[in-house]
Amino acid sequence: MKTVLTLFLILFYGSIQAETSKALDTLYANETYNVALFFPKPIRQGITGAENFAFTFNRDQQQNLGLLQASPGTLTNLLVICNDGSIYSYILKYRKELSKLTYFLSAESSIGNEHYQTEVSEQQKNQNITSDSLINKIDSTDYQSTCITILNSQEHIRKKKKSKYGIKLELQNIVFRDHQLYFKFQLSNTSTLDYDLNFLKLYVQTKQRGKKKSMQSVLKKPIYSHQIPTKITGGAKASFVVAYDKFSMAKDKRLLIDLNEANGERHIDLKVNSRVINFPN
Structure with a gap:
């Protein structure tokens, strides 16, 4: 149900120019370590699709850093929107032993932007x-x-x-x-x-x-x-x-x-x- 909700949020933010042929990267986390995710722009919103994953970031003073933790449970995804409208989506998996604790995420890994606008139709222009x-x-x-x-x-x-x-x-x-x-x-x-x-x-x-x-x-x-x-x-x-x-x-x-x-x-x-x-x- 949570995964369905997250997918709905992606559709809700609409007008996304996504690279549908590109497979989503996978991030791993556990309950012992904070996995640090550094985004190219400050984070405005972030949500996971299942309760066994927690993604935290500074909501009062936007920063590029987000922290990911997990407990054993279902596979899910993470959706992050930065303050420039860029959207990032990743598969989340629990792993007891982690080989990587810090991710520096590039702008090229964005799946699109919520501010992307399609061309206005002639009918709309006439109106x-x-x-x-x-x-x-x-x-x-x-x-x-x-x-x-x-x-x-x-x-x-x-x-x-x-x-x-x-x-x-x-x-x-x-x-x-x-x-x-x-x-x-x-x-x-x-x-x-x-x-x-x-x-x-x-x-x-x-x-x-x-x-x-x-x-x-x-x-x-x-x-x-x-x-x-x-x-x-x-x-x-x-x-x-x-x-x-x-x-x-x-x-x-x-x-x-x-x-x-x-x-x-x-x-x-x-x-x-x-x-x-x-x-x-």
């Missing part, structure tokens, strides 16, 4: 519907009017913000209107280097119970965005609104807002607890 890092910009007067109102409003929640590398991401307001949740953000650049926005994504995360804990993440796909910038020049800031279909969260869940820089590594993860989402304006 003026474009895809920009999973944010669908729909020509809707109602959405646009609501977004403009929210941008101009002084109403706000208790602000949630995070600053790193001279870049500040701030969640200023959440508004519930007509079965949609509107998120108002402000992105500031106090550095002297331009910030090119690759994508802004929202994930609902559920913490798994048990001795070897992991974090399950589900991507929330936006239905509309208004004035989302592609570049923030040094010393500048921009406010924008992104709309989603209404959702709520249980106490054991949290929202992860993932801001990713194009052609750079100034990535920011902003965590928001469920109460903020469940009590919008």
